[in-house]
Amino acid sequence: MNASAPTLHERPLAVDQLAILVRRSLRTSARVPQLLMFSLTMPMAMLVLFSQVFRSVADSPGFPVGVSYIDFLTPAMLAVSTVMAGTNAGVAAAIDHTNGLHDRFGTLPMSRRLPSAARTINEGLFTLARGAILIVAAVVLGFRFHGTVVDAVAAVVVLVAVAASMSALFGRIGDRLRRPDVVQFAGMMIMMPFMFVSSAFAPLETMPGWMQTMAAVNPVAHATDALRGAVLGTGTMTDTATALAAATVLWVVVTVAPDEPPRRSSPRNRSAGGQAS
Amino acid sequence: MAADAVVVDNVKVTFATTHALDGVDLSVRAGTTLGVLGHNGAGKTTLIRVLTTLIRPDSGRVVVEGIDALAHPAEVRRRIGVTGQYAGLDEFLTTAENLELVGRLAGLRTAARGRARDLIDRFGLSGIASRRVGELSGGSRRRVDLAASLVGSPTVLFLDEPTTGLDPTARQALWEVVSELTAAGTTVLLTTQYLEEADRLADEVVVLDHGRIAGHGTPAELKSLVGGKVVRATIPALGVTMLPRRPDAATPVGGDRVEVSFTLADAAAAAALVGRLATDMVAITELDVASPSLDDVFFHLATTGAPT
Numbered sequence A: 001m002n003a004s005a006p007t008l009h010e011r012p013l014a015v016d017q018l019a020i021l022v023r024r025s026l027r028t029s030a031r032v033p034q035l036l037m038f039s040l041t042m043p044m045a046m047l048v049l050f051s052q053v054f055r056s057v058a059d060s061p062g063f064p065v066g067v068s069y070i071d072f073l074t075p076a077m078l079a080v081s082t083v084m085a086g087t088n089a090g091v092a093a094a095i096d097h098t099n100g101l102h103d104r105f106g107t108l109p110m111s112r113r114l115p116s117a118a119r120t121i122n123e124g125l126f127t128l129a130r131g132a133i134l135i136v137a138a139v140v141l142g143f144r145f146h147g148t149v150v151d152a153v154a155a156v157v158v159l160v161a162v163a164a165s166m167s168a169l170f171g172r173i174g175d176r177l178r179r180p181d182v183v184q185f186a187g188m189m190i191m192m193p194f195m196f197v198s199s200a201f202a203p204l205e206t207m208p209g210w211m212q213t214m215a216a217v218n219p220v221a222h223a224t225d226a227l228r229g230a231v232l233g234t235g236t237m238t239d240t241a242t243a244l245a246a247a248t249v250l251w252v253v254v255t256v257a258p259d260e261p262p263r264r265s266s267p268r269n270r271s272a273g274g275q276a277s
Numbered sequence B: 001m002a003a004d005a006v007v008v009d010n011v012k013v014t015f016a017t018t019h020a021l022d023g024v025d026l027s028v029r030a031g032t033t034l035g036v037l038g039h040n041g042a043g044k045t046t047l048i049r050v051l052t053t054l055i056r057p058d059s060g061r062v063v064v065e066g067i068d069a070l071a072h073p074a075e076v077r078r079r080i081g082v083t084g085q086y087a088g089l090d091e092f093l094t095t096a097e098n099l100e101l102v103g104r105l106a107g108l109r110t111a112a113r114g115r116a117r118d119l120i121d122r123f124g125l126s127g128i129a130s131r132r133v134g135e136l137s138g139g140s141r142r143r144v145d146l147a148a149s150l151v152g153s154p155t156v157l158f159l160d161e162p163t164t165g166l167d168p169t170a171r172q173a174l175w176e177v178v179s180e181l182t183a184a185g186t187t188v189l190l191t192t193q194y195l196e197e198a199d200r201l202a203d204e205v206v207v208l209d210h211g212r213i214a215g216h217g218t219p220a221e222l223k224s225l226v227g228g229k230v231v232r233a234t235i236p237a238l239g240v241t242m243l244p245r246r247p248d249a250a251t252p253v254g255g256d257r258v259e260v261s262f263t264l265a266d267a268a269a270a271a272a273l274v275g276r277l278a279t280d281m282v283a284i285t286e287l288d289v290a291s292p293s294l295d296d297v298f299f300h301l302a303t304t305g306a307p308t
Helices: A014-030 A033-053 A055-059 A069-098 A101-106 A114-140 A149-177 A180-196 A209-216 A219-232 A237-256 A267-276 B044-051 B073-077 B095-105 B109-122 B138-149 B168-183 B195-201 B219-226 B237-242 B267-279 B294-304
Strands: B004-014 B019-029 B033-037 B059-064 B080-083 B156-160 B187-192 B204-209 B212-217 B229-236 B249-254 B257-264 B286-290
Touching: A014 A033, A014 A069, A014 A114, A014 B095, A033 A055, A033 A069, A033 A114, A055 A069, A069 A101, A069 A114, A069 A149, A069 A180, A069 A219, A101 A114, A114 A149, A149 A180, A149 A219, A149 A237, A180 A219, A219 A237, B004 B044, B004 B187, B019 B033, B019 B044, B019 B187, B019 B204, B019 B212, B033 B195, B044 B059, B044 B156, B044 B187, B080 B138, B095 B109, B095 B138, B109 B138, B138 B168, B168 B187, B168 B195, B187 B195, B195 B219, B195 B294, B204 B219, B204 B294, B212 B219, B212 B294, B219 B294, B229 B237, B229 B267, B237 B257, B257 B267, B267 B286
Parallel strands: B033 B187, B033 B204, B080 B156, B156 B187
Antiparallel strands: B004 B019, B004 B059, B204 B212, B229 B257, B229 B286, B249 B257
């Protein structure tokens, strides 16, 4: 009965499939130059603005003594930029629903996890590029790295880990919401607490108690603390480990979440929704 | 049984409140084409999604190429190709890049690029090989999508309304490609709203209505059921008695006019009737000679029952 060429029915190599999906993600990102520009330079623009607008924060009572605001802000912007990377992954996931690729992938002999893994690798690479641009801008504004080589390596690992967890989280949201415009808005809503309920822009001690409690479960807050520790040369292995653990917990939670939402509507309604966007 | 490439046995799918598929049975003999004819909402897309392992039915059995699709979906995915109602392509990649992407995912590895080139030649896509899919017309996109569904050399091909929304030229071109595939031995299951398309491509047809099989037969049997040509004319209500022959149906359309329709055996009979209508003294405001539509099939199935 299986009259077709046997070579085509060999089990495909997951590594090869992942490689082509990553290449596709990178190509797709590179072919929307405006998006590429904004996604790479947005944190830099925020760094320039915030470092000038909020510099008086350095004079507030809870602020660490002897630390310049740019040294305080730059690691925070690195952490926060991973949240933006996450939104891109969410939009990319939703686009795969509107262009029908999600369904095509579903009919091919490949793991359901691969597209999400490819998006995560893509966003990890973009986070590194964005980070490099950010550091260059920060140095121009007076930023200095006070840590050791080990601190620098720990910082890169934490940055990539939190970017991966954000990309997995937003990718799931994109798979659920299925519309890029909706994901864009939902992304804004979700970004805010991740970014601001942390010590990213001002010391936690200046915030109300409930916010400090929320920050304790925010992986971006832990990443901010670890990155800042590395930059100021005051970081410990515990800071790094906590940040990695927080990112891993989030990644595991969103990765083991069920693949498909329960059927709520007919596929025809879903297709119509896809077409409308 | 052994010669059936696709077997669907009492498959039921229920969404929140509706029975999208309500006990569907069908089979497709290897190397033949089955047309699934039905209106929007009949369950055609749900049926395709069940057959292509995208959704699990609530109950029933699905066997593709002798493999239980519910127990071993991954095995089935190595043997099927799917062209959905909306193209499954990356709009930012070129035609060639899309085909290579699907080839690598299908497990062709380094052979994927060569396979993409073969398909580009075979489908006459060389003019658009290095253009981004997002820039292509609907017809071209559908052709690229069909090529993408053939990258893994599937033995069973599923086409969900492959020509809906295409202009007549693009539709014709797509029909020719499908005919070539079936001539080469590929088993095809296609859904359509067009009787003409089922007639042109399918060896056998099932009529799907509200998630149930409403009729089953060869295209010739369905056509003999509904007749060869339908003539519709809009005339003053008073003119009905003056017609050369009693209409098969008459519907008031307002303004003291009625639309009358005649079902005739073939085009020659239709032409003769139109000639007689013109010589009678009836003032015709609209005239239309058409092949029977899906509506005519449903009308006849409802009044006379299924042919088999």
